[in-house]
Amino acid sequence: MITVEFLGPIQKPVLSMEAATLREVAEVLKQDPSMAEWIENCAVAVNDTLVGSLDTRLKEGDKVSLLPPVCGG
């Protein structure tokens, strides 16, 4: 089981799911209409490190985070 957390303005509770790669997480999130506005503009971190490939492997207990567009300052 891995968890997916939605940061900042994405108003969604933490999700738990079975997934072996980030691609499997993406397939699940693409089915969710409430994620449509976020899929294309979010960066993704696994265990608080930004990642750049859908082939990123996930293991039991991993935390996937979605980071929408930022504006500090």
Place this chain on the structure above:
Amino acid sequence: MLELHNGALNVPEILARWYALEASSNYGAYIPFVGTVRAEDGIEGLSFDVYEPILTSWFDAWVAKVAPLGAVLKMAHSRGDVYLHESSYIAAVFSPKRRVALETIDAFVEDFKASAPIWKYDLKNGQRLYALDRSTAIEGAGLLGGTV
């Protein structure tokens, strides 16, 4: 040094404290940048969410990047609500010579705006509205949609 504060920053206290910390460190330049909330578009203020784990690793990477130049970075940012004419952000560079400090503060603040995991909301008519139109997608965004 990275500081997160609830609400507005106490700018005079922070600037004076950082100055005192480095007063005997033999730096020739101290360049602070202070970000203040301006009145525009009828807002009452701004509000911020901060994701501390990735903000910390982003800041630590910058500290390591400028250390070979002899530069030291300090940063403070607000969490939650900050009202008009209050400040939510201070970045500062200390370095032996001014050129390194001037170039570092420019590059650091620009990367901060593009990469630091902080989300801004307008406080307007009692609502907290995500400032999407002023926000920047982090490099690599769109991965889940297969667009990168």
